[in-house]
Amino acid sequence: MSQAERKKKPTGYDKYVNWKLFAIPLGLLILLLAIPTPRSMLDVGVEYAFGPAYVQQFFGRELFQRNTADLEQWQMQAVRMMETSLQKSSFGKAAFLKRGEKWCKENNITSSKEHLDRVMAFVREIPEAEFRALNDRAFTLLTEELSFDGLKDTEKAAASKAGFRVQAAVGIVLFVVFCFITEAIPLPMVAFCVGIIALCTGIVDRNNVASLYWSDATWFIMGSLMFAAAFVKTGVDKRIAMMMFGRLRNADVKWVTLVIIVVISPLTMFMSDHALAAMFLPIGIVLYTLSTTASGREDPELAKMLMITIAMACNLGGSLAPSGAARNIIMMNYAEDMFGISMGFAQWCLYCVPFLLFLIPVSWVVINLRFKPSIRNMSSALAVVKEEVNRTGGRWTREQKISLVIFLVMLFTWITEKNLLVQWTGIRFGLGALAVMGALAYILSGVVNWRDYQTKVDWGVVWLYAGAIIFGRVLVDTGGAYWIARSILSLTVPLGLGAGLGLLLSGNVITALITQIMADGPACAAVGPVTLAMAGIVHPGTAMIPFTAMGTAIASSFAYCLVIGTPPNAIVYASGYLESRDYLRVGIILWVTNMVGLTILASTYWRWLGWSGLASF
Amino acid sequence: METEKQRPLPRGVVRISREAERKFFFYATLVMFVVWVVTELYGG
Numbered sequence: 001m002s003q004a005e006r007k008k009k010p011t012g013y014d015k016y017v018n019w020k021l022f023a024i025p026l027g028l029l030i031l032l033l034a035i036p037t038p039r040s041m042l043d044v045g046v047e048y049a050f051g052p053a054y055v056q057q058f059f060g061r062e063l064f065q066r067n068t069a070d071l072e073q074w075q076m077q078a079v080r081m082m083e084t085s086l087q088k089s090s091f092g093k094a095a096f097l098k099r100g101e102k103w104c105k106e107n108n109i110t111s112s113k114e115h116l117d118r119v120m121a122f123v124r125e126i127p128e129a130e131f132r133a134l135n136d137r138a139f140t141l142l143t144e145e146l147s148f149d150g151l152k153d154t155e156k157a158a159a160s161k162a163g164f165r166v167q168a169a170v171g172i173v174l175f176v177v178f179c180f181i182t183e184a185i186p187l188p189m190v191a192f193c194v195g196i197i198a199l200c201t202g203i204v205d206r207n208n209v210a211s212l213y214w215s216d217a218t219w220f221i222m223g224s225l226m227f228a229a230a231f232v233k234t235g236v237d238k239r240i241a242m243m244m245f246g247r248l249r250n251a252d253v254k255w256v257t258l259v260i261i262v263v264i265s266p267l268t269m270f271m272s273d274h275a276l277a278a279m280f281l282p283i284g285i286v287l288y289t290l291s292t293t294a295s296g297r298e299d300p301e302l303a304k305m306l307m308i309t310i311a312m313a314c315n316l317g318g319s320l321a322p323s324g325a326a327r328n329i330i331m332m333n334y335a336e337d338m339f340g341i342s343m344g345f346a347q348w349c350l351y352c353v354p355f356l357l358f359l360i361p362v363s364w365v366v367i368n369l370r371f372k373p374s375i376r377n378m379s380s381a382l383a384v385v386k387e388e389v390n391r392t393g394g395r396w397t398r399e400q401k402i403s404l405v406i407f408l409v410m411l412f413t414w415i416t417e418k419n420l421l422v423q424w425t426g427i428r429f430g431l432g433a434l435a436v437m438g439a440l441a442y443i444l445s446g447v448v449n450w451r452d453y454q455t456k457v458d459w460g461v462v463w464l465y466a467g468a469i470i471f472g473r474v475l476v477d478t479g480g481a482y483w484i485a486r487s488i489l490s491l492t493v494p495l496g497l498g499a500g501l502g503l504l505l506s507g508n509v510i511t512a513l514i515t516q517i518m519a520d521g522p523a524c525a526a527v528g529p530v531t532l533a534m535a536g537i538v539h540p541g542t543a544m545i546p547f548t549a550m551g552t553a554i555a556s557s558f559a560y561c562l563v564i565g566t567p568p569n570a571i572v573y574a575s576g577y578l579e580s581r582d583y584l585r586v587g588i589i590l591w592v593t594n595m596v597g598l599t600i601l602a603s604t605y606w607r608w609l610g611w612s613g614l615a616s617f
Numbered sequence: 618m619e620t621e622k623q624r625p626l627p628r629g630v631v632r633i634s635r636e637a638e639r640k641f642f643f644y645a646t647l648v649m650f651v652v653w654v655v656t657e658l659y660g661g
Binding site: 014016018186188206207213222454455457459460462463 | 626629630631632633634635638639640642643645646649650652653656657
């Protein structure tokens, strides 16, 4: 596209389908599906399809001298619990003895108190070393002895199918990444394609497709875009903008972006990044629209800069405190479950919060270097905001008050939905259902009507993130994510990155690459056991293990490059000002700088602090 | 927006307006919701 054409196109307002360009990812996908399944994918397929049954059979014979079909119920529960622990790379007896009914339920293991008590009494009798050796042998069986060639002929057909599912998942990755970078078709259409390809390749069946699209995260994005629409309609966005920027003496865009980053990024340590992105999206839009009204010209670069600043600021702090995101808790649980290393809230903050002092200035500088808007002074826009706010005599209107109250109630329920709200109601609502309830409350209170939602909400973005969810599930369930992690690891080890800081770096790189194409929580859940298991094998009983847990959690927040990487990226895309390449403009640089920063942090500050009770590595 | 509509597009490229896209996905969301409810109630 020429410079003149680029200027004409206000970016994102209209979408294009470029059939010639679209033929490339489609051709690549068909080609990848047509070639014979590579051996490494077949092995992963075998591990996923037959691993659980073989390992259960192994435990059944070793512990009870029986085949699984002949086991009593409590024995079957013991075998299933041991197999599930192995899947999570948890080999220790102490960790096993902490399992409860809740853990069994979370892992779909049928359990009763009586059976669980018998299981625990039985395991207590096994000597620690014997328990560990048993798990080690099962692990060797799973990862080394179990291979495609070793299967019976009747099993090979099912294994080939499982291998093909890995192949299809990797094919979908190529297809999606190509479509997202080139925008050959509108991005939400890619979400459609993911579901259709997954259905056609047998990864999901027709009964599950619709439910996969309707996850809690999808509901959350839908609800939060609805309340953003309510903010815009009532003018609350302008009031918040005034609170944030009203006292700014020099309203140059560089200081405006700094304020956005400084306000948002520490909040992400305690609040959901989705909620913050949805809250700040209308503020970004109002700043841009009023800047263009005041100057009398369009400046797409300014719109992109503001939107990207909001998205990146939302991605900075989430991993620096355990309360920032579920991925931190996932990694803390892994560290405790696999190695018995307990990591406290304050301990996590002590190691990770200082990283924000690096992230804030670096992100601000990179954004300001990569975006050069022609409208730089935003004081006239802020003057318009002030004028509009003062039009009502500076007082809050009834609609604004209702809007704010509903939002504050929603915010309270989002923060307390895991604990306080569950205690009060006995129901775990989830962020998504609460957001949709809030959106309904806006309608019932008369603040907005249904037509506002239909016209003001970018429904394509709801689909976009629904597609990202289904994509992540496909990668995890088929073993595609595991295959990608294993492949990258096998490439990095010969480069000397198999021990010490190199190992930490390679684990972080794997996580930070995978998080670009799937949500950060599932990325941690999929990659965490791999990186931690490597750390445990190479540096057992050292500080490397908690460092890897924290490193993996932080690296999973480096989802700067693609719109599907994380909800804030998708939410600001709803503004309509961004093209997918805009994420790459800052994303690639931030990815590299922050990866370097994280490595420096680990090699200096973390090493200097050490880890209480663990040797250095 | 007006100038953009008048500009001829290269062969093989189709324009979808923002309004058309929103309307399409709005109805797609409703349809998917109905499909989800139906499969939850009657699915295998």
